[in-house]
Amino acid sequence: MVCLGNICRSPLAEGIMQNKIEAHGLNWEVDSSGTGAYHAGELPDPRSIKVAKENNIDITNQRARQFQKDDFKNFDLILTMDATNFQNVKKLAANSEEVSKIQMIMNFVTPGMNQVVPDPYYGNDGFGNVFEMLDIACERIIEKHK
Numbered sequence: 469m470v471c472l473g474n475i476c477r478s479p480l481a482e483g484i485m486q487n488k489i490e491a492h493g494l495n496w497e498v499d500s501s502g503t504g505a506y507h508a509g510e511l512p513d514p515r516s517i518k519v520a521k522e523n524n525i526d527i528t529n530q531r532a533r534q535f536q537k538d539d540f541k542n543f544d545l546i547l548t549m550d551a552t553n554f555q556n557v558k559k560l561a562a563n564s565e566e567v568s569k570i571q572m573i574m575n576f577v578t579p580g581m582n583q584v585v586p587d588p589y590y591g592n593d594g595f596g597n598v599f600e601m602l603d604i605a606c607e608r609i610i611e612k613h614k
């Protein structure tokens with residue numbers, strides 16, 4: 469799960485997916501990162517922690533880290549929140565097989581539409597919407613790949 473800062477959107481995506489992995493008894497690993505390193509080492513944004521907690525998901529075990537090239541080797545799917553994240557991870561791909569692992573996460577809900585999970589960092593009311601979008605997307609990913 470990849471966004472820009474790894475403090476707002478992708479920590480929610482990781483937490484939601486981890487919760488569903490456990491609920492479905494799947495042997496999957498999920499992690500998250502940001503294309504930027506500005507917030508590396510930090511806890512998720514308090515507003516993401518709050519909306520996760522309201523949905524009985526604890527994301528306070530997470531710490532932000534930057535996306536790295538090895539993530540292509542360690543994961544089968546690289547799911548980005550928006551088109552900028554997509555382009556930035558694509559630049560780090562070593563070959564076409566790695567490029568083919570990258571998808572915009574909302575394309576699991578609205579295929580081919582390249583819908584973005586909007587960056588909620590500068591507002592205060594976007595976090596519930598982000599949670600709902602990611603909850604549906606994670607459910608679709610599980611249905612498709614489990």
Ligand code: 4NP
Binds near residue numbers: 507589
């Ligand atoms: P995220 O949100 O990419 O969903 O974690 C952001 C977090 C921090 C910044 C931008 C977006 N920032 O500019 O510091």
